Amino acid sequence: MNQIPSILTAIREKSPLVHNITNYVVMNNTANALLAIGASPVMAHAKEEVEDIVTISSALVINMGTLSKNWVEAMKLAAQKASKTKTPFVFDPVGVGASTYRTETAQEIIATYTPDVIRGNASEIMALTNSTLSTKGVDSTHNSLDAIQAAKQLSKELGNTIVISGEKDIIVTGEKVSTVSNGDALMAKITGMGCTATAMVGACIAVEGNTHLAATAAMAIMGVTGDITKNASNGPGSFQMNFLDNLHLLTSDQLSEYLILNE
Numbered sequence: 001m002n003q004i005p006s007i008l009t010a011i012r013e014k015s016p017l018v019h020n021i022t023n024y025v026v027m028n029n030t031a032n033a034l035l036a037i038g039a040s041p042v043m044a045h046a047k048e049e050v051e052d053i054v055t056i057s058s059a060l061v062i063n064m065g066t067l068s069k070n071w072v073e074a075m076k077l078a079a080q081k082a083s084k085t086k087t088p089f090v091f092d093p094v095g096v097g098a099s100t101y102r103t104e105t106a107q108e109i110i111a112t113y114t115p116d117v118i119r120g121n122a123s124e125i126m127a128l129t130n131s132t133l134s135t136k137g138v139d140s141t142h143n144s145l146d147a148i149q150a151a152k153q154l155s156k157e158l159g160n161t162i163v164i165s166g167e168k169d170i171i172v173t174g175e176k177v178s179t180v181s182n183g184d185a186l187m188a189k190i191t192g193m194g195c196t197a198t199a200m201v202g203a204c205i206a207v208e209g210n211t212h213l214a215a216t217a218a219m220a221i222m223g224v225t226g227d228i229t230k231n232a233s234n235g236p237g238s239f240q241m242n243f244l245d246n247l248h249l250l251t252s253d254q255l256s257e258y259l260i261l262n263e
């Protein structure tokens with residue numbers, strides 16, 4: 001718990017370069033959120049350059065939100081390079097289970113390149129272990145608590161950390177389970193909040209080698225910023241704007257004061 005504020009401090013001190021291959025919907029928001037927390041984003045998805053960009057980056061974020069053939073090829077090249085350069089790598093399986101293409105792509109990336117962290121909502125994490133589970137789209141129809149068994153199974157198979165986001169954010173590494181209970185229901189009404197959470201995991205794994213701790217810190221940053229934002233916002237539009245401001249203003253003291261963490 002007391003290590004979490006120091007991860008925020010490290011992001012601000014080091015301003016790690018975070019390479020994102022992400023979707024058209026959230027690209028601008030994600031870059032702004034990374035800047036607001038103190039990291040340095042680069043969005044790059046051309047096959048011709050992703051390996052070079054991985055080489056100079058401190059973390060790789062792959063998000064398959066708006067996937068297509070060229071992008072998937074770029075994702076694989078980047079993930080392969082990250083495993084060679086030991087660059088920490090987080091994967092967001094957006095909408096897995098909604099189409100065969102999404103399911104097959106997610107399964108191949110996970111099985112071949114073993115992301116250090118996978119962050120998804122409950123339906124997505126469940127769809128990763130149950131190929132017959134058909135998801136609604138990019139939004140969850142399950143509670144994060146429903147996905148704990150699937151997350152444990154995945155984490156043990158892959159030897160990595162799984163984050164299930166939702167009203168409660170659940171971080172799973174093998175049998176270790178931590179829960180962050182901050183945030184607000186409006187966060188599910190703003191597109192790209194999950195993608196922002198995944199990018200925050202990228203910023204945290206760039207400066208902290210313990211993936212469970214880093215992923216917990218990322219969800220703490222999201223949840224506490226959500227708590228601070230909710231009182232000043234009237235709806236999704238102002239929440240989105242205020243959230244960015246509050247990410248920028250977030251202090252280590254606020255993280256310690258607001259965080260509701262069970263481990």
Ligand SMILES: Nc1ncnc2c1ncn2[C@@H]1O[C@H](COP(=O)(O)OP(=O)(O)O)[C@@H](O)[C@H]1O
Nearest residue numbers: 121165166167183184185187188193194197222
């Ligand atoms: N009901 C809720 N209460 C508090 N926080 C929430 C709630 N729903 C989502 N969040 C937060 O919103 C962010 C995105 O999570 P989620 O909506 O599950 O992802 P996705 O957008 O990928 O479906 C996370 O930081 C999560 O904690």
Ligand SMILES: Cc1ncsc1CCOP(=O)(O)O
Nearest residue numbers: 023025065191192193194195
């Ligand atoms: C709506 C949508 N469609 C494809 S990607 C995307 C954004 C999803 O973002 P998030 O999972 O963070 O809400």
Ligand SMILES: [Mg+2]
Nearest residue numbers: 094138194195
């Ligand atoms: Mg999502």
